[in-house]
Amino acid sequence: MSTELWYTERYEEHGASLSLKVREVLHREQSPYQTIEIFETEHFGTLMTLDGLVMVTDRDNYLYHEMMSHPALFIHPAPKRVLIIGGGDCGTLREVLRHPEVEEATQVELDERVTRVAERFFPELCEKNHDPRAHFHFTDGIAWIQKADAGRYDVIIVDSTDPVGPAAGLFATEFYAACHHALAEKGVLVAQSESPLLHADLIRQCQSRMSEAGFDAVNSVYFPQFCYPSGWWSGTLGRKGLSMEAFRADDAKAFSGTRYYHANMQQAAQVAPAFLLG
Ligand code: SAM
Numbered sequence: 001m002s003t004e005l006w007y008t009e010r011y012e013e014h015g016a017s018l019s020l021k022v023r024e025v026l027h028r029e030q031s032p033y034q035t036i037e038i039f040e041t042e043h044f045g046t047l048m049t050l051d052g053l054v055m056v057t058d059r060d061n062y063l064y065h066e067m068m069s070h071p072a073l074f075i076h077p078a079p080k081r082v083l084i085i086g087g088g089d090c091g092t093l094r095e096v097l098r099h100p101e102v103e104e105a106t107q108v109e110l111d112e113r114v115t116r117v118a119e120r121f122f123p124e125l126c127e128k129n130h131d132p133r134a135h136f137h138f139t140d141g142i143a144w145i146q147k148a149d150a151g152r153y154d155v156i157i158v159d160s161t162d163p164v165g166p167a168a169g170l171f172a173t174e175f176y177a178a179c180h181h182a183l184a185e186k187g188v189l190v191a192q193s194e195s196p197l198l199h200a201d202l203i204r205q206c207q208s209r210m211s212e213a214g215f216d217a218v219n220s221v222y223f224p225q226f227c228y229p230s231g232w233w234s235g236t237l238g239r240k241g242l243s244m245e246a247f248r249a250d251d252a253k254a255f256s257g258t259r260y261y262h263a264n265m266q267q268a269a270q271v272a273p274a275f276l277l278g
Contacts, residue, residue: 007039007047009054011229014198018054018227020044026121031113033166038121044227046121048089050114050161056089056122060226064192065091065125066261067223067269068235072155072190073099074252074266075239079154080104083182085141085170087159088114091125096157097133098257105134106153110166112138142169148182156183158191163202171206176213176238185241189215193236195229196222200276203234210238217244220276221269223260 005022021042028037039047045058069092073079080103082096088109096105109115115136119126128134137144141158156179163171170191179189193199193206203220210218215238225233239246252263 007041007049009049009052009229011198014229016229018229020047020057020227022047027117029113029117031111033111033113036111036113036117038117047227048114048118048121053162054227055161056091056118056125057227058122058124061089061091061125062259063223063225064228064233065095066258067221067233068092068157068159068190068192069095070252070255070258070261071221071235071266071269072157072188072237073102074248074255074263075237075242075246076154076188077186077242077246077248079188081153081184082106082155082157083108083145083148083153084157084159085145086110086161086167087157089118089122089125090115090129091122092157092159093134094125094128096155097128097131098255103133105131106137107134108137108139108141108144110138110140140166142175142178145175145178145182148178150181151184151187152182154184154187156187156189158189160192162194171202171209173209173212176210176215180214180238180240183240186246187240188242189238189240190235193220193234195232196220196234196273196276197230197232203236203276206236210236213238215240217242217246219244219270220272221266222272223269 010017026038160167217239
């Protein structure tokens with residue numbers, strides 16, 4: 001009789017699933033917002049799920065975290081004040097703080113338990129949590145942005161869960177308009193926008209909603225992400241007072257320490273598949 005243990009996330013509406021072979025269940029808790037589970041997998045290191053959906057694995061998180069941070073930071077001419085909404089595992093924060101010109105990175109995560117559990121099980125992702133530039137607030141990012149002063153941030157990164165429950169409002173035009181207001185001139189917004197293969201309508205919607213919200217130039221970056229539905233993911237970028245050409249290419253070329261992102265990748269990742277053109 002087989003005693004193998006597999007973690008499976010079923011994509012019911014697509015008739016597909018992702019399975020990872022598990023060695024051990026390391027942790028399970030019910031926070032005020034969601035069920036947080038940590039598994040030790042056979043080949044992907046530690047895995048975190050929220051309400052049964054894969055958030056992070058040791059092995060492939062760098063793809064998402066690098067592509068959700070560096071393109072936006074190299075589009076901005078001089079990013080000093082960065083806001084991350086969501087991002088409780090702290091991998092995006094770590095990437096943001098690799099940029100020496102960033103003076104302040106504020107993370108507004110709804111669920112403090114996600115961050116505390118990440119500190120215990122993903123110490124590498126949390127290695128910059130004690131950087132004096134890092135500031136944490138555990139509250140709703142939508143309420144936070146509505147109260148933010150005009151022009152407060154240079155870059156806003158929305159590292160959210162899927163557009164359901166408390167994250168649904170993070171995909172709304174009103175939210176993007178509040179981000180536009182909270183961004184300084186030459187500000188950049190980037191929001192995770194799901195899978196090109198499975199959620200093309202949502203990507204188009206993010207793009208059109210950011211335009212409606214007042215962003216001058218909008219596009220998406222596409223990148224692989226094994227553990228998310230379809231293995232292919234996206235982030236959608238809105239530029240305030242910046243053109244599509246804005247990019248500190250020389251600074252990006254001199255940037256080291258990444259495993260996926262590099263200056264040419266920034267250009268390549270913006271090339272949309274034919275079904276998303278037009
Ligand atoms: N990379 C992941 C993905 O695409 O599946 C997202 C990871 S990160 C853990 C997502 C975080 O967003 C969660 O910790 C969740 O608590 C947080 N979140 C969801 N809605 C939020 C809101 N309205 N304000 C702030 N954080 C929120």
